[in-house]
Amino acid sequence: MTLSPMTLGGLHRALAEGWRVAGATRGISVTYALIFTLAGLLIMGSLLALGWTPFIIAAAGAFMLVGPIILAGFFGIAGALEAAQRAGVASIVSGFVRASRALWALALVCALLFMIFITDAAILYAYMVGATPVWLDNLLPANANVLSFVRWAGVSGFVVALLLYAVAAFSVPLLCERRAGLVESVVLSVRIVFANFVPAIIWAFLLSASIIGSILVLPLLPLTLPWMAYASRALYRQVLPAA
Secondary structure, three states, rough: OOOOOOOOHHHHHHHHHHHHHHOOOOOHHHHHHHHHHHHHHHHHHHHHOOOOOOOHHHHHHHHHHHHHHHHHHHHHHHHHHHHHOOOOHHHHHHHHHHHHHOHHHHHHHHHHHHHHHHHHHHHHHHOOOOOOOHHHHHHHOOOOHHHHHHHHHHHHHHHHHHHHHHHHHHHHHHHOOOOOOOOHHHHHHHHHHHHOOOHHHHHHHHHHHHHHHHHHHHHHHHHHHHHHHHHHHHHHHHHHOOO
8 A cells, every 4th residue: 555755735735625525515514513513512511510610621632532433424425525426414324334344443442542531531530629519600710720630631631642543543544445454554554643753743733623622612613523524534545545
């Protein structure tokens, strides 16, 4: 399989292509993204009601651990656009149906890492913040315990997210298009990330900053999630062009 280098110019082109595809499929892309937006609204609302306001930041970051698997639906939409077909709900379903069954094995790995991070974050929260409710109105004043929780949860999340990013960044698209098996996909993904470490880390930062920021400002998510999903697909096509 031919590997092309990842460049900063390539990142810019991927963002431009992702925006184009998101615009061309705006209706179904936003509809698909709304599923995860509503789930985020439910989770954030529950945390606010419980007085676990600082935990919202950890929950937003945790989305990056399960987010790669939803790419299959966006691949289905983009595939329909490329084939000059009408993109709809059937395209989303088709994206998951066409994906390799090994994608679900990778999904289990993502779910396991998600549970590990959430459990660690909950333990940190209980230890550093405690059972005293932290409401939105008293979150803004400087609070050493809250800041400590955010800092250490961020360190824990960064380690887990970096591991998953190296494993899933290119293996998920490969599995979505059935171009390789699970082991080969994971090995290729890790190889690409570490061979292009600087642009790969810049791309990881762009992904995490845009998605986590959009979750914290939830109405933005239906717009940014499709954009970054299609941009990830475009970057994958650059680095691993079809024969």
